[in-house]
Amino acid sequence: MSNTTQRKPIRKAVFPVAGLGTRFLPATKVVPKELLPIVDRPLIQYAIDEAREAGIEQMIFVTGRGKTALVENFDIAYELESTMEARGKDLSVLDATRFIPGNLMTVRQQVPLGLGHAIWCARAIVGDEPFAILLPDELMVGHNADTGGCMKQMVEAYDEVGGNLISVLEVPREEVSSYGVIDPGATHGVMTVVNGLVEKPPMALAPSNKIISGRYILQPEVMRTLETQEKGAGGEIQLTDAMARMIGTQPFHAVTFNGRRFDCGSKTGFVEATLALALEREDMGAEIRAIAERLLAR
Numbered sequence: 001m002s003n004t005t006q007r008k009p010i011r012k013a014v015f016p017v018a019g020l021g022t023r024f025l026p027a028t029k030v031v032p033k034e035l036l037p038i039v040d041r042p043l044i045q046y047a048i049d050e051a052r053e054a055g056i057e058q059m060i061f062v063t064g065r066g067k068t069a070l071v072e073n074f075d076i077a078y079e080l081e082s083t084m085e086a087r088g089k090d091l092s093v094l095d096a097t098r099f100i101p102g103n104l105m106t107v108r109q110q111v112p113l114g115l116g117h118a119i120w121c122a123r124a125i126v127g128d129e130p131f132a133i134l135l136p137d138e139l140m141v142g143h144n145a146d147t148g149g150c151m152k153q154m155v156e157a158y159d160e161v162g163g164n165l166i167s168v169l170e171v172p173r174e175e176v177s178s179y180g181v182i183d184p185g186a187t188h189g190v191m192t193v194v195n196g197l198v199e200k201p202p203m204a205l206a207p208s209n210k211i212i213s214g215r216y217i218l219q220p221e222v223m224r225t226l227e228t229q230e231k232g233a234g235g236e237i238q239l240t241d242a243m244a245r246m247i248g249t250q251p252f253h254a255v256t257f258n259g260r261r262f263d264c265g266s267k268t269g270f271v272e273a274t275l276a277l278a279l280e281r282e283d284m285g286a287e288i289r290a291i292a293e294r295l296l297a298r
Contacts, residue, residue, distance in 0.1 A: 018064030114236025138214030163251030179211035
């Protein structure tokens with residue numbers, strides 16, 4: 001692969017949203033987990049906004065049965081909008097849910113065979129371009145406006161080195177068996193050369209405590225690797241395993257994210273994210289803090 005190919009701009013992002021959300025039942029029996037709100041914005045909206053901030057134009061949802069509401073959330077709601085306009089309500093609160101026609105596309109993952117399989121399902125739309133992957137369960141919040149969100153930081157790193165990049169964070173060693181972990185090489189600033197990847201290793205065998213944190217920029221060759229990828233951890237087709245096979249044939253770097261991660265795939269992480277972001281809101285932060293202090297004092 002030429003260096004020019006590896007520096008094509010990142011225009012497309014894949015969002016794997018086919019999961020059943022069983023950890024959030026009964027709330028997710030009808031409502032997709034990705035539409036559950038963190039304060040007043042659906043979880044998926046945070047990931048969409050992060051991608052837009054990074055200059056990404058086309059969003060690809062890999063959905064499953066019962067997930068049509070995800071697409072409807074980003075459609076025009078004529079009755080709602082016309083009623084709000086007639087009543088003099090501010091329509092700008094809906095701006096983030098609008099897409100230029102053709103910039104939101106969906107594909108079905110008909111069988112739940114893992115993250116790698118979900119990404120492979122988007123191969124026809126991705127085509128022969130590098131692309132981003134954002135896992136909405138991982139809510140990534142940059143420390144400030146200057147550094148920007150996680151995907152913006154990754155695109156800036158990609159513009160420097162090209163190839164494949166993954167976002168990483170350091171966690172306590174006892175937590176590594178729940179994540180994909182990198183085998184790190186040389187480090188230059190926020191970037192680390194990736195020598196290898198291991199999906200959910202036992203703590204004693206983990207090559208580091210740097211975990212993959214739900215953001216990727218990958219070259220299109222990963223799709224062809226996924227075509228022949230066998231099932232791995234959990235009996236699923238693991239994206240980590242496919243990426244590991246590509247190391248050595250293409251550049252691979254990890255970008256240490258300058259910000260915070262909230263694991264909204266768990267109920268406690270979801271509550272933590274809601275509380276943390278509410279406390280930072282100018283319109284409610286002081287009131288939420290007073291409520292929290294009152295509850296803790298009981």
